[in-house]
Amino acid sequence: MKMNWNELTKGIFKENPVFIIVLGLCPVLGVSTQVSNAIGMSAGVLFVLLFSNLLISALRNFIPDSIHIPAYIVIIASLVTITEMVMHAFVPAVYSALGVYLPLIVVNCIILGRAEAFAARNTVVDSILDAIGMSIGFALGLTLIALIRELFGSGTITLFAIGGFDGVIRIPWFYNNPIRVMSLAPGALLLMGYLKAFFDWKGARKEG
Amino acid sequence: MTKNIRYALILLSICAVSAFLLALTNSITAPVIEEMDHQSRLRALEAVSGGLEIGEQQSVIGVPYIDYMIPLTKDGTVEGWILGLKSAGYGGEMTLVASYARDGAMQFAQLLGHSETPGLGKKAEESWYMEKFKNTGSSKPVPTSKAMLSDSDAQAISGSSVTFNAIAKAIAAGSDWAKREGGVQ
Numbered sequence: 525m526k527m528n529w530n531e532l533t534k535g536i537f538k539e540n541p542v543f544i545i546v547l548g549l550c551p552v553l554g555v556s557t558q559v560s561n562a563i564g565m566s567a568g569v570l571f572v573l574l575f576s577n578l579l580i581s582a583l584r585n586f587i588p589d590s591i592h593i594p595a596y597i598v599i600i601a602s603l604v605t606i607t608e609m610v611m612h613a614f615v616p617a618v619y620s621a622l623g624v625y626l627p628l629i630v631v632n633c634i635i636l637g638r639a640e641a642f643a644a645r646n647t648v649v650d651s652i653l654d655a656i657g658m659s660i661g662f663a664l665g666l667t668l669i670a671l672i673r674e675l676f677g678s679g680t681i682t683l684f685a686i687g688g689f690d691g692v693i694r695i696p697w698f699y700n701n702p703i704r705v706m707s708l709a710p711g712a713l714l715l716m717g718y719l720k721a722f723f724d725w726k727g728a729r730k731e732g
Numbered sequence: 733m734t735k736n737i738r739y740a741l742i743l744l745s746i747c748a749v750s751a752f753l754l755a756l757t758n759s760i761t762a763p764v765i766e767e768m769d770h771q772s773r774l775r776a777l778e779a780v781s782g783g784l785e786i787g788e789q790q791s792v793i794g795v796p797y798i799d800y801m802i803p804l805t806k807d808g809t810v811e812g813w814i815l816g817l818k819s820a821g822y823g824g825e826m827t828l829v830a831s832y833a834r835d836g837a838m839q840f841a842q843l844l845g846h847s848e849t850p851g852l853g854k855k856a857e858e859s860w861y862m863e864k865f866k867n868t869g870s871s872k873p874v875p876t877s878k879a880m881l882s883d884s885d886a887q888a889i890s891g892s893s894v895t896f897n898a899i900a901k902a903i904a905a906g907s908d909w910a911k912r913e914g915g916v917q
Contacts, residue, residue: 591742598746598750602750
C-alpha cells in the first residue's frame with residue numbers, strides 16, 4: 525500500500541482550510557473565544573471528517589452520482605449526531621460550550637467540501653490522510669485564533685480541569701489589562717482578517 | 733423505473749445502517765446523560781433551596797409557566813416553594829427552577845435547560861444573571877422589561893431581549909402563584 529504523504533501535509537500549511545481555502549469560518553469565528561472550545565471543536569471535526577472521508581471513499585463506487593448529495597448528508601449527519609451524543613455524555617462542559625456549533629458541523633463546508641472534492645474521487649488511504657491533514661490544519665488555525673483572542677481578550681488560557689488544576693492559566697499582565705473587543709465578534713473578524721493577510725503575504729513572498 | 737428502485741434501495745440501506753449506529757450510540761449514552769441531568773437538577777434544587785428542607789415534588793396543573801412545585805420547610809412549617817418553570821426563549825423551550833418566600837419574593841433561581849444563542853441568551857446560565865430578579869415579586873415588582881432595569885443590567889442583557897422576557901415572565905408567574913398560595917393575594 526503506497527502512502528501519499530503529500531495528502532497529509534497539504535492540509536496543514538499549503539491548503540490550510542482556515543487561512544488558505546477559507547472554509548468553515550462560521551465555527552472558527554463562533555467558538556474561538558476559549559482554547560478549550562477550539563480543542564473540543566477540532567476533535568469533533570477530526571472524528572466527523574475522518575469517518576466521512578473514509579466511508580464516502582469506500583462507498584464511492586456504490587453511491588450513484590445522481591443521489592450522492594443525500595447519501596453524503598445522511599452519512600455526515602449521522603456522524604455528527606454520534607459525536608454530539610458522545611460529547612454530551614462524556615465531556616458535558618465542552619458540549620455545553622460548543623452549543624449550536626456542534627450540530628452545525630453537518631453544514632461545515634470543510635466536511636462536505638472534502639467529501640465532494642476529494643473522498644469521492646480518491647482511494648480510502650488517501651482520503652484518510654487528507655482528512656487527518658485537513659483536521660490538523662483546521663485545529664491549528666482555530667486554536668491559533670482562540671489562543672490570541674483569549675490571551676488578549678481575557679488574559680487567560682482555558683484548557684481542561686484535571687485534579688486540583690481548574691484548567692485556567694491566568695497570564696499576569698494580560699489578565700489585569702484585557703482588550704475586551706477581542707472576546708467579541710468584531711475582534712474575531714479583525715483577527716481573522718489580519719491572520720489571512722499575513723498568510724497571503726507569506727505565500728506571495730514564497731512564490732515571488 | 734428499475735434505476736429509481738435501485739437508487740431508493742441504496743439510500744434505504746445507507747439510512748438503515750445510520751439508524752442502527754445512532755440507536756446503538758443512543759443506548760450507550762442516554763443512561764449517562766439521564767443520570768447527569770438528574771444530578772444537575774439535584775444540585776440546582778440544593779442551590780436554590782437556601783438551606784431549607786426540600787419536600788416532595790407535586791405537579792401544578794393549569795397555571796401558565798409553572799410545571800411543578802416543591803415545598804420548602806423549616807421545622808415542619810412551609811417557608812416557601814421551589815417552582816419548576818418553563819418558558820419559550822429564542823432557541824426554544826427554557827426550563828428553570830426558582831425559590832420563593834411566602835410573600836412571593838423570588839429568592840434564588842437557576843437555569844436548567846435551554847438552547848439559547850452562545851454569547852447572547854446563553855449568558856442566562858451564569859450566576860450573575862438571576863441576581864437582577866432576587867428579592868423581587870413582593871414589595872418590588874419583577875423586572876419584566878429593560879426599562880425596569882438599571883443601566884448596567886440593561887446593558888448586560890443587550891442582544892438577548894427574548895431570553896430576558898421569557899425568564900422574567902416565568903419568574904413573575906411564579907411570584908404570583910407563591911403570593912396566592914401564601915395567602916398574600
